[in-house]
Amino acid sequence: MYFFKNEFIPAHDVHISPNDRGYYFGDGIYEVFRVYHGELYECDAHMDRLERTALEVKLTLPYSREQFVNILRELISRNSLTEGTVYLQITRGEASRAHPFPQTAEPVTLAYCNEVPRPLATIQHGIRAVTQPDIRWLRCDLKTLNLLPNVLAKQAALDRGVQEVILHREGIVTECSASNLMIVSQGELLTHPANNLILHGITRLVVLRIARSLSIPVREEAFTTDALLQADEAFITGTTMEITPVVEIDGRPIAGGTPGPIARQLQAEFERTFTK
Ligand code: PMP
Numbered sequence: 001m002y003f004f005k006n007e008f009i010p011a012h013d014v015h016i017s018p019n020d021r022g023y024y025f026g027d028g029i030y031e032v033f034r035v036y037h038g039e040l041y042e043c044d045a046h047m048d049r050l051e052r053t054a055l056e057v058k059l060t061l062p063y064s065r066e067q068f069v070n071i072l073r074e075l076i077s078r079n080s081l082t083e084g085t086v087y088l089q090i091t092r093g094e095a096s097r098a099h100p101f102p103q104t105a106e107p108v109t110l111a112y113c114n115e116v117p118r119p120l121a122t123i124q125h126g127i128r129a130v131t132q133p134d135i136r137w138l139r140c141d142l143k144t145l146n147l148l149p150n151v152l153a154k155q156a157a158l159d160r161g162v163q164e165v166i167l168h169r170e171g172i173v174t175e176c177s178a179s180n181l182m183i184v185s186q187g188e189l190l191t192h193p194a195n196n197l198i199l200h201g202i203t204r205l206v207v208l209r210i211a212r213s214l215s216i217p218v219r220e221e222a223f224t225t226d227a228l229l230q231a232d233e234a235f236i237t238g239t240t241m242e243i244t245p246v247v248e249i250d251g252r253p254i255a256g257g258t259p260g261p262i263a264r265q266l267q268a269e270f271e272r273t274f275t276k
Contacts, residue, residue: 001078003071003111008078011112020108022091025099026146028108029053030089033072034239035113036274038082040072041239045202050088053142059092062107075111084115085240089145119241123267126247126259127163127236131225132156134167134174134197141196153177164236166249169197172222179238180204181246183231184262188217190227203237210269216262233260243267 004014021027031050034041047065054061063071072086093105136149154177157165166181167174174192175181180201182191189211194200211218228234233255234246243266245259254260 001075001112003075003109005108008074014110016110017094019094019096020091021093021095021102021105022089022108022145024097026144026148028089028091028145029057029059029143030087030145031143032239033086033088034274035076035081035084035086037276038076040069040076040086041274042202042206043069043072045205049143049200049202053144054090056139056142057144058101059090059107061090062109071109071111075113079113081113081115083117084113086111086113091145116240119244122163122244123242124259126245128161128248129164129166129176129246130157130160130162130250131166131168131173131228134169136167138196140174140198141194141200143199150177162248164246166225166228166246168225171224171226173225173228174198175201176236176238179236179241179244181228181234181236182207183223183228184233184260185223185227185231188219189262190219190221190223192222193220201237201239203239203242206273207237207243207266207270210266210273214265214269216265229254231255233263235259235263235266243270 001008002011002014031046033046075086088111091108093102093107095102095105132153153165153167165177173181175198180191180198182189192198208218229249229252231254236244236246243263245263247254247257
């Protein structure tokens, strides 16, 4: 069951108009929520980010926060989802193709559930990554459609036989194609500051909160690709990937090619945030 344009309908009854601005321009915003035990994880943080993105791109949300949350909960319930994700997208609506905001178009909401298990194998064993220039725009803090650079980056990693790409702007590491990146260097946890060059990941927030609670020193500061390659540990954070160690970068092993102790400690604490 999907939610589309104000109603719950089967997937095959969802008909997207070719005039939807999401389709022409990528003129829309989205969120991906994690569902553990049938409940939305960090719902308020996701809604905060959705509202902030909407404001920044001048898209008037069609529902209140309470209405959105009720829709998502109803979707979870109608789909009997216990473990997975919920995708929520709002586009600026349907109008003939012209760049200016349409005068009359109504925003179009689409939401659906995915049954996705936790990626336990990669959480346990880690992934390999390559570095690549970050060619995205200067508002990576906004969770908008327009993901072509992310798609190209991810595919470039897969084409090179690894699972993820680590992006950098002139040697300064930003984030990955669909996750944030953290490294451990001399006992400190380092990650790019939450400015316009990265998405302010909800998992990033939770992990930083956990690290501080464990008295692990945290620095939200930019670091170079050289520092990355010399790091004692590296891991990515994201709603679907949770905390996934990166054990090899550009063909070089990190932390001896196995997940490091800080990553392990954070993973264990992270799990406690949703375990009943
Ligand atoms: N950066 C990018 C580019 C992403 O697409 C995502 C996934 N939404 C993240 C970081 C991680 O954010 P979150 O922890 O909220 O999933």
